[in-house]
Amino acid sequence: MQTNKNTQTSKTDRSAEKIKSFLSFKLDTELFAIPVMDVIEIVEVPPITKIPQSPEFLKGVINLRGAVLPIIDARVKFGFPSTEPTVNTCIIVLEVEINEEAIYVGALVDAVLGVFEMDENAISPSPTIGAKYKANFIKGMIKNDDNFIMLLDIDKVFSALEVDIVLEVSE
Amino acid sequence: MKKNILVVDDSESIREVVSTALEEAGYETTKAIDGQDGLVKLHAAQDIRLVISDLNMPNMDGISFLKEVRQIEKFKYLPIVILTTEAQETKKRAAQKAGATGWIIKPFEQNKLIAIVKKVLG
Amino acid sequence: MDGMRQIYIEEANELLDSLETALLALEENANDKSNIEQVFRAMHTLKGNSSMFGLTHISDFLHNLESIYDKVRIGELALSKELLDCTLAALDHLKIIVYSPDLEDPINKERHQQLSNEIQQLLDFETNNVPVKEDLLATKITASKTYHIYFEPYPNFFDDGSNPLLLLAEIAGMGKTVVVPHFKTIDFIEEFVPTECISFWDIYLETTHDEQSIFDVFVFVHDSAFINITEIPYQGLLNNPSFLEKVHATASTAAKMDIQELLSLSESLGINDKTLVEKSPKPNDNTVNGRIEKNKEKVASSVRISSDKLDELMNLVSELITTQASLSLFSENNKIAGLETISENIEKLSRRLRDVSFGMTLVPINNMFARFQRMIRDTAAAIGKEINFSTMGGETALDKAIIEKLVDPFMHLIRNSLDHGIETKEERIRLGKPEVGDISIKAYYSGVFVYIQIADDGKGIDVEAVRNKAIEKGLLGEGQNLSDKEIFNFIFHPGFSTAKVVTDVSGRGVGMDVAKRNIVDLGGDISIDSTTNIGTTITIKLPLTLSIIDGLLVNVDNIKYVVPLSAIVKCYEVENKLMKNNFNRLLILDGEQIPFVNLREEFDYELSCNLLSQIIVVYDGKHKVGISVDAIVDEYQAVIKPLGKYYKNQDFVSGATILGDGTVALVLDTNKVIDLHIKNTMKYAN
Numbered sequence: 001m002q003t004n005k006n007t008q009t010s011k012t013d014r015s016a017e018k019i020k021s022f023l024s025f026k027l028d029t030e031l032f033a034i035p036v037m038d039v040i041e042i043v044e045v046p047p048i049t050k051i052p053q054s055p056e057f058l059k060g061v062i063n064l065r066g067a068v069l070p071i072i073d074a075r076v077k078f079g080f081p082s083t084e085p086t087v088n089t090c091i092i093v094l095e096v097e098i099n100e101e102a103i104y105v106g107a108l109v110d111a112v113l114g115v116f117e118m119d120e121n122a123i124s125p126s127p128t129i130g131a132k133y134k135a136n137f138i139k140g141m142i143k144n145d146d147n148f149i150m151l152l153d154i155d156k157v158f159s160a161l162e163v164d165i166v167l168e169v170s171e
Numbered sequence: 172m173k174k175n176i177l178v179v180d181d182s183e184s185i186r187e188v189v190s191t192a193l194e195e196a197g198y199e200t201t202k203a204i205d206g207q208d209g210l211v212k213l214h215a216a217q218d219i220r221l222v223i224s225d226l227n228m229p230n231m232d233g234i235s236f237l238k239e240v241r242q243i244e245k246f247k248y249l250p251i252v253i254l255t256t257e258a259q260e261t262k263k264r265a266a267q268k269a270g271a272t273g274w275i276i277k278p279f280e281q282n283k284l285i286a287i288v289k290k291v292l293g
Numbered sequence: 294m295d296g297m298r299q300i301y302i303e304e305a306n307e308l309l310d311s312l313e314t315a316l317l318a319l320e321e322n323a324n325d326k327s328n329i330e331q332v333f334r335a336m337h338t339l340k341g342n343s344s345m346f347g348l349t350h351i352s353d354f355l356h357n358l359e360s361i362y363d364k365v366r367i368g369e370l371a372l373s374k375e376l377l378d379c380t381l382a383a384l385d386h387l388k389i390i391v392y393s394p395d396l397e398d399p400i401n402k403e404r405h406q407q408l409s410n411e412i413q414q415l416l417d418f419e420t421n422n423v424p425v426k427e428d429l430l431a432t433k434i435t436a437s438k439t440y441h442i443y444f445e446p447y448p449n450f451f452d453d454g455s456n457p458l459l460l461l462a463e464i465a466g467m468g469k470t471v472v473v474p475h476f477k478t479i480d481f482i483e484e485f486v487p488t489e490c491i492s493f494w495d496i497y498l499e500t501t502h503d504e505q506s507i508f509d510v511f512v513f514v515h516d517s518a519f520i521n522i523t524e525i526p527y528q529g530l531l532n533n534p535s536f537l538e539k540v541h542a543t544a545s546t547a548a549k550m551d552i553q554e555l556l557s558l559s560e561s562l563g564i565n566d567k568t569l570v571e572k573s574p575k576p577n578d579n580t581v582n583g584r585i586e587k588n589k590e591k592v593a594s595s596v597r598i599s600s601d602k603l604d605e606l607m608n609l610v611s612e613l614i615t616t617q618a619s620l621s622l623f624s625e626n627n628k629i630a631g632l633e634t635i636s637e638n639i640e641k642l643s644r645r646l647r648d649v650s651f652g653m654t655l656v657p658i659n660n661m662f663a664r665f666q667r668m669i670r671d672t673a674a675a676i677g678k679e680i681n682f683s684t685m686g687g688e689t690a691l692d693k694a695i696i697e698k699l700v701d702p703f704m705h706l707i708r709n710s711l712d713h714g715i716e717t718k719e720e721r722i723r724l725g726k727p728e729v730g731d732i733s734i735k736a737y738y739s740g741v742f743v744y745i746q747i748a749d750d751g752k753g754i755d756v757e758a759v760r761n762k763a764i765e766k767g768l769l770g771e772g773q774n775l776s777d778k779e780i781f782n783f784i785f786h787p788g789f790s791t792a793k794v795v796t797d798v799s800g801r802g803v804g805m806d807v808a809k810r811n812i813v814d815l816g817g818d819i820s821i822d823s824t825t826n827i828g829t830t831i832t833i834k835l836p837l838t839l840s841i842i843d844g845l846l847v848n849v850d851n852i853k854y855v856v857p858l859s860a861i862v863k864c865y866e867v868e869n870k871l872m873k874n875n876f877n878r879l880l881i882l883d884g885e886q887i888p889f890v891n892l893r894e895e896f897d898y899e900l901s902c903n904l905l906s907q908i909i910v911v912y913d914g915k916h917k918v919g920i921s922v923d924a925i926v927d928e929y930q931a932v933i934k935p936l937g938k939y940y941k942n943q944d945f946v947s948g949a950t951i952l953g954d955g956t957v958a959l960v961l962d963t964n965k966v967i968d969l970h971i972k973n974t975m976k977y978a979n
Contacts (some may be wrong), residue, residue: 049957052896066932
């Protein structure tokens with residue numbers, strides 16, 4: 001099992017601009033980003049043990065250097081059908097907070113794109129019109145080159161509850 | 172090279188106070204919880220220059236510990252200082268007879284302890 | 294020096310706990326010498342530590358107590374209820390002032406003064422209490438002897454700073470003493486050298502110590518004094534006024550007592566040793582008799598270890614076990630000469646290492662029981678009830694951290710029993726029950742859990758009242774039919790208390806709901822069983838979190854599971870077709886009808902194409918159920934890791950373990966699988 005430790009870009013102290021680093025990843029055709037601070041590491045996908053009778057978004061558990069790590073299928077969370085992993089599929093190991101407790105969880109994503117820096121002030125609020133996902137899961141929108149990247153609130157997205165992130169069309 | 176002092180006492184509070192005082196004065200310390208443990212540590216450490224020991228301990232008390240140590244050729248002249256409470260003046264004499272180099276009466280002040288240690292170790 | 298203070302406080306609390314345990318035990322049996330020794334030692338050490346830290350209030354407070362128990366220890370003083378009660382009160386006071394040793398709080402100061410006076414009185418009373426009548430001596434349990442000690446220091450006695458009075462004081466501490474001082478005659482005052490010792494003594498001692506002990510007092514001064522000890526084989530001399538008159542006659546003269554004269558005097562005045570009732574039979578070796586021998590039994594000495602170090606040790610051991618599993622696998626797959634033996638040896642060693650190190654954080658639940666005993670004793674007395682508190686399975690061990698968190702909920706549950714459960718004496722007599730109420734705690738292991746049952750023989754919980762309250766609160770529909778156990782569960786709902794009056798003793802904010810929450814947080818569960826007028830039993834189930842368990846590794850559709858060995862009764866091989874379309878869901882195994890659970894079906898896997906399945910029959914204390922798996926792989930030592938919050942609902946899996954090949958296997962909670970089966974049976978029955 002190969003592990004790629006993501007490089008943390010240094011947080012330069014430019015007080016006027018609040019520059020933060022983000023990791024972007026892809027689910028199906030959509031792009032998402034999370035603060036690099038919350039990322040522990042990125043690993044390749046080992047055999048995943050599924051727990052019977054568990055919800056679909058819980059893909060199972062893996063062995064991460066001797067610890068048992070739960071894996072969430074991010075595709076399923078965001079309304080995409082589950083697929084077979086490809087060569088680019090990987091797991092982002094995150095630290096999330098659930099009920100005031102810090103827990104490690106792995107997010108199964110289609111591909112990790114890279115790290116980019118962004119001025120926090122340049123993050124626009126998520127659009128309400130044509131929004132695909134419920135507002136409280138998305139912290140904001142980032143425009144990078146030609147792409148729109150959705151910034152996630154990982155504590156909400158990866159909480160243990162089986163909450164629907166996708167907005168029903170009728171709502 | 173720091174000089175290593177063995178502190179033998181069944182009370183953790185006393186062990187800590189004594190060893191901290193000694194360490195602050197620039198010595199190295201090894202701790203033991205009773206006479207039995209003291210013997211083990213003495214052999215294991217190989218570089219103990221002075222022993223400070225309580226008298227009242229379970230398993231093997233201070234006097235027995237003294238007698239055992241003095242029987243070992245290597246430790247015949249190892250300085251051993253006894254901690255006693257005032258009420259045990261007579262035990263203090265028994266300790267001297269068993270081979271103690273000196274004694275300190277509990278409770279004692281840090282400076283006094285260090286002064287005695289310096290006097291014994293030079 | 295804040296860290297030092299912390300160490301002092303920790304050690305002080307440990308000493309006070311050990312003191313309390315010994316005192317409570319002495320209440321039951323005042324003659325147990327080992328407990329008296331424990332009391333004395335705890336007081337002595339705490340006094341020494343306190344004076345070391347300059348906490349004079351505490352060390353002074355302990356001084357007299359220590360003297361009293363020293364006398365008890367050598368048989369000079371008897372333990373009385375008054376003394377024990379006072380000591381327990383002193384103990385409680387000490388528990389408080391350890392944290393505020395300067396007695397700033399006026400309440401503490403007052404209590405301190407009051408207790409000190411009480412202790413002083415007890416000490417004075419006992420020392421002055423001299424048995425006058427001679428026949429009282431006949432009732433002495435231990436044989437005391439009378440000795441004459443002649444002590445004449447040489448003139449140079451003072452030269453090395455020795456003080457003969459200290460020696461006399463030590464002799465006096467060994468028993469009843471009469472000291473007659475003498476001075477050598479000085480003919481000319483000019484000859485008198487003040488630095489020389491001209492005093493000498495005749496000492497008469499009645500003691501249970503033996504001659505050797507008396508001799509030991511003078512062990513150092515043998516070079517500088519003349520000492521002679523003679524046993525006088527007669528009793529009662531030191532109380533005899535004629536004898537005392539005779540020996541004091543030569544006081545302050547140069548004339549020492551002549552031994553022959555002494556012996557004939559004693560014969561005429563004393564009671565011959567042999568006419569006394571000889572030593573009463575000694576029930577146990579603990580009773581003090583003559584030589585105070587060091588307790589030769591191996592006293593279990595202990596060391597305090599920081600819990601961080603323990604956690605680290607545990608993690609390392611777990612990793613070792615996991616790595617060892619890889620080694621086993623490697624050795625199986627690569628036949629290298631000698632490797633298999635080495636791998637097996639490592640497996641045996643790691644197993645033992647695991648048992649020892651995991652045993653370290655496990656603390657017997659006994660410690661907790663002692664605290665409850667105290668609370669029950671005090672509370673019962675306060676509310677006028679008499680309680681018999683019994684415990685079983687005190688040696689059952691739990692993780693130390695869990696035990697700490699259990700104390701509060703348990704206290705609450707026991708208080709409930711005391712307050713609301715056990716009826717008043719009058720009521721109990723009226724119902725034909727024994728006057729003394731029964732509260733018991735029983736602890737035992739089952740599978741990977743520990744069960745603790747708190748039971749009382751009180752008035753029980755009225756199911757109907759609970760049911761009605763639940764309906765009232767909208768938790769239950771009128772027509773709903775629930776079992777008694779399920780109804781009792783409502784008691785754990787916040788704000789549910791059916792107690793009419795919130796008494797001073799219990800029910801103050803700490804409710805059953807909090808107790809349940811504390812237990813569930815630890816990964817456990819709690820349930821109530823009760824019968825009106827018979828009593829109530831509360832069962833608490835807790836996980837043995839530090840789990841490396843022995844299990845059976847099995848395959849169900851390519852996922853590996855571990856079944857704890859402790860739950861397994863027997864394994865069978867069965868043809869699959871017997872399980873298909875089996876409406877009763879029963880198999881006949883060894884002539885017995887055993888229900889079974891088809892895991893493949895349960896877990897929604899495709900039906901097996903195999904011909905055979907393995908049935909593992911497990912037992913949960915009540916039911917035997919067979920669990921079908923595809924294949925049994927091997928016996929396996931599983932280091933259980935928790936699955937975490939995400940899988941809270943999948944409770945039939947109690948954890949996961951990492952196999953030698955790096956993949957994850959799931960640990961089955963067989964009790965839950967059995968529950969699953971029961972649920973299914975009901976489903977099919979409808």
